[in-house]
Amino acid sequence: MKKKIIYTVMIAAMSMLLSGCGSNSKKDPITPTPPPATNGYAFKNVTSNLNITAYEKYKIEFQLTQNDFAVPGAPVAMKVFDQHLGSVESNSVVTDENGKGSFSYTPPAVFPETGTLSIVYTDGNISIEAPITLKFNLDESSDGRATTLSIVYESTEYDVKRGMIGHYHVHAVDRKSNLPTVGIPVKFTLVNGVKEFNGEKLQISKGSIYNTDPVTFIDNSINYAMQTKVISGDNLIIFPSEGKTDSSYLGGWNIKSVSDNLTFSGMYSNLIDTTNLTYIIGNEERLLGGDNGEVGSLVIAHVEIVDDITDADGYAYFDIVFDPKLAGHTVSVEAHGDENGRRIGVAQKIGLRWDKISAPSVTTPNSGSIEKVRMAIFIELENGGSEYLIDVNLAPNSFTVEKSPHCSLNEAQSNFNTGAYGHVLIAVNTDGNTTSTGGVDECTVKWSGGMSSLYYEY
Numbered sequence: 001m002k003k004k005i006i007y008t009v010m011i012a013a014m015s016m017l018l019s020g021c022g023s024n025s026k027k028d029p030i031t032p033t034p035p036p037a038t039n040g041y042a043f044k045n046v047t048s049n050l051n052i053t054a055y056e057k058y059k060i061e062f063q064l065t066q067n068d069f070a071v072p073g074a075p076v077a078m079k080v081f082d083q084h085l086g087s088v089e090s091n092s093v094v095t096d097e098n099g100k101g102s103f104s105y106t107p108p109a110v111f112p113e114t115g116t117l118s119i120v121y122t123d124g125n126i127s128i129e130a131p132i133t134l135k136f137n138l139d140e141s142s143d144g145r146a147t148t149l150s151i152v153y154e155s156t157e158y159d160v161k162r163g164m165i166g167h168y169h170v171h172a173v174d175r176k177s178n179l180p181t182v183g184i185p186v187k188f189t190l191v192n193g194v195k196e197f198n199g200e201k202l203q204i205s206k207g208s209i210y211n212t213d214p215v216t217f218i219d220n221s222i223n224y225a226m227q228t229k230v231i232s233g234d235n236l237i238i239f240p241s242e243g244k245t246d247s248s249y250l251g252g253w254n255i256k257s258v259s260d261n262l263t264f265s266g267m268y269s270n271l272i273d274t275t276n277l278t279y280i281i282g283n284e285e286r287l288l289g290g291d292n293g294e295v296g297s298l299v300i301a302h303v304e305i306v307d308d309i310t311d312a313d314g315y316a317y318f319d320i321v322f323d324p325k326l327a328g329h330t331v332s333v334e335a336h337g338d339e340n341g342r343r344i345g346v347a348q349k350i351g352l353r354w355d356k357i358s359a360p361s362v363t364t365p366n367s368g369s370i371e372k373v374r375m376a377i378f379i380e381l382e383n384g385g386s387e388y389l390i391d392v393n394l395a396p397n398s399f400t401v402e403k404s405p406h407c408s409l410n411e412a413q414s415n416f417n418t419g420a421y422g423h424v425l426i427a428v429n430t431d432g433n434t435t436s437t438g439g440v441d442e443c444t445v446k447w448s449g450g451m452s453s454l455y456y457e458y
Helices: 002-021
Strands: 041-044 049-052 058-066 075-078 092-094 100-106 114-123 126-136 148-159 163-173 186-191 203-210 215-219 235-239 251-258 262-264 274-283 285-288 297-307 315-322 330-339 342-351 362-365 370-376 378-380 386-388 399-402 407-409 423-430 442-447
Touching (some): 251 330
Antiparallel strands (some): 058 100, 075 114, 114 126
């Protein structure tokens, strides 16, 4: 009897061992081991492998059980994952009466090769987890969806009635830098007059955007309603910065409401909750030359649409029309497209281009002292008129002083800002040698001119 029992146990153990080894048949599929149960809890019917072939929403399904019975009304979370793997509409779902639930997943604009997500259920000290393997098929014919926009300057012309007109285009490409298969609608806005907070125009790594309804924007250092002059209708532009380059939030947002935080118009399926964003807020108007009690001039720059649907080559076109006084000044421009509910944005800081910015040379006596001279900087218009270039900082190395070695630029005592009247103050070191044998009577200050000599304002 004893031998029979031992024999039976050995047969059972051998059967378990063989079953654990699986089949030798090449035709038999290999079934992955299900996630382990904890205290009777288990995930079943999980979408454990997801083959991503297109830019569309995918459903990740599961069922939560305990001792093989459905667990209804249980919160199941999507474990936090890197945004380069995409996004989910909600980070947590509640199981239905059958213990079932699902997450709506959207892949990223640029496909990686693989990735893993995990769903988690926690009950006190008990926690179970199930992985979802993502396989991105880069070779499928799903390319052609626009994922990236770029802004390119073309030229500027002057119109007596309209002012300066800068011509620009936006170019859309897919994730492989190929042309999109279909045209997408694109919107364009700019910020000319910037609203400063705490003395700063550009708010560096301070903003946070949240995919709520409506979209919410928070800056913990500012109460927008109490501490700023931000109003509904102003534009907020988010710039790319280190580690913050997703096109779902880059570019412009129209401010819908203002309280301690902001809300935006528009809802998008791919928007990712993101913190520490660099941004700017403003509108089309600004006051030039209004410092130190001066009245100043109200000047406007605005966008005019030429073609806001990308063509067969991926191009859309717009103009920036601006007051001639704004030539050489800094504005922030943005474009954002809507690709079937997915947002694609781009932002860029630019100088309003005009090539005819110059200054006549000025002279000063070679007195042996530090001489200071004012130099006027002009925006030349094609009708023969001109405007002063005001409130712009010029590069010190764009100025030269002749003749060396008797005359030289004194940067420390110069003021390279054109101020309210369009003049810079240039200090010149002079040695006083005016003899006829090698000396000079006067020194000449020249400016090389052009857009490359102008600094951005922020």
